[in-house]
Amino acid sequence: MTDLTHQNCQALLGSLSEYIDGELPPELCKEIEKHLEGCDNCRIVLNTTRRTIDLVQIPSEENPLPDEVRERLFKRLNLDDYLHARE
């Protein structure tokens, strides 16, 4: 395959998210895997989509909330007494 206009490629594209999330029934996964074995472009789209999701998730693992923002929030909510009670 040189592009993704082929019917099987389009079907895979439509199920790509659910395949990545492990939400498809096993028989459909098998069909997709069979198609992937012979289709370089679909394999690339799958691999790079998976990686895209991984990459966007990595920075979000860090806590983005600065201490001064938390402090102002607690003051706004009249929760000053609990500022130091974080678990």
Next chain:
Amino acid sequence: MNISTTHDFSLEALRAGDRAEFARLVDAFSAPIYRLGLKMLGNTQDAEDILQNTFLNALTHLSDFEGRSSVSTWLYRIAANEALMLIRKRKSNINIEDMQPEDSDDVPLPETFVDWSILPEKELLTNESKSAIETAVKKLPDSLRMVFILRDVEDLSIKETAEILNLTEVNVKTRLLRARMALREQLSSYYAERTRRKETQ
């Protein structure tokens, strides 16, 4: 990890005005709500406004909350609405030509077929790449960006995302696929271009 499964809050205590329990709730959800604001609006001031308004709103409406959804879903729904309202407010002064395209169910076909997924992580996550990833997320239409953030950044389920945004699960899945494909396309162009640049150096 899904936040809604890691914290239990006493709805009874919250409704009765238990400040310690509310402070615990604030601490559990401040970081994800601030991050949602940052990724939707793109600046710290708006993210802080969304954070404060979400909890002020929650405090005001706690007595109306019947517990039909989880506390997590309820809070995210308030935060998502705050973010979308602020976006609408910001856009009210923008020309119609600058508006993003209407939502549709079409999934655009991939155009770039470079397997950059095999590059080592330290190459994929240089400061320049991180900035390219942030820009790619910012470029998504608002309706796709919101679904993508809730599902792929905050790791909520399709069902939770649908409940938060008052959409069907089918609609969430379609938007998620379109968001992922759009991001993949942008990152593919970026890494292909970067690889070419490196080869010519």
